[in-house]
Amino acid sequence: MKKTLFIALLASFAANAQVREKGEIEIAPFIGISSANYYGDVGVFNQAVQNPYFGINADYFLNNRWSIKTGLEYQAMGSQGQDFGFYSSTFKEKINFVSVPLHANYHFSKNRRWYLNFGPTVSFLTDATSNGKDMKQGINPVQLGLGFGIGYKIYINERFSIGIDHQEYIGFANNLKSQYNNNDLFIGNYFGSFSVKAIFKLGSKIENE
Structure with a gap:
């Protein structure tokens, strides 16, 4: 009986240990794969490109x-x-950004294993090529869009979890700078990804006081 109670208490602690409280911080490096394409004034023959994320x-x-x-x-x-x-030709364009999300993240389910995030994402252009040729000067260097996603945390211990994550992004900005857009085209970015996260809990303000 005592052994059964002890196991039950351990299980209860494990279930609640990953529920975060006010002031706690999690840091999560991640790696995955993405798929991106244009939307707007684009041809029907445009196909998505896959890249590391x-x-x-x-x-x-x-x-x-x-x-x-x-x-x-x-x-x-x-x-x-x-x-x-x-004349007919193939093309491949790649536009690279360093992006900064500022999202609300809602953690749900009994043990807060699931999370749902959404909010603005600001992207800063690093380089852009078309069939290997530089086209950075014609691309807007700072872009704003909406990011959203969902994920699931696999609990390992109080300080560490593994996350399985899916994110999407739709850009509000036109890729083309106005001075290079004589035809008044709108070409925006769409992006989706799957990744794996290593989630580390850093601590809380309460614990440090």
Whole structure:
């Protein structure tokens, strides 16, 4: 009987240990794969491009359900396909950004294993190429969009979890600078990803006082 009670207490502690409280912080480096494409005034033959996706996120907990998510993320946008203009040719464009999310993150389920994040993401252009040729001067260097996603945490211990994460992003800005856009086209970015996170709890303000 005592052994059964002891096991039950341990199970209860394990279930509640990953529920974060106000002031606690989680840091999560991640790596994954992404798929991106253009939307707007684009051809029907545009296809998505796949690229690595990596970075680091941080969550500051406001209470046991809500946190503020931010971080630095490498996001490769772009498109590829066939251009049937004056003459037919293939193309592959790659637009690389370092992105900063500022998202509300809602943690749910009994043990807060699931989380749902959403909010603005600001992206800073690092380079852009079309068939390997530089086109950075024609791309807007700072872009704003909406990011959202969902994830699940696999509890390992009080200080460490593994996260399985899916994120999406839709850009509000036109890729093309106005001075290079004589036809008044709108070409925006769409991005989706799957990644694995190593989630580390840093501690809480309460514990440090």
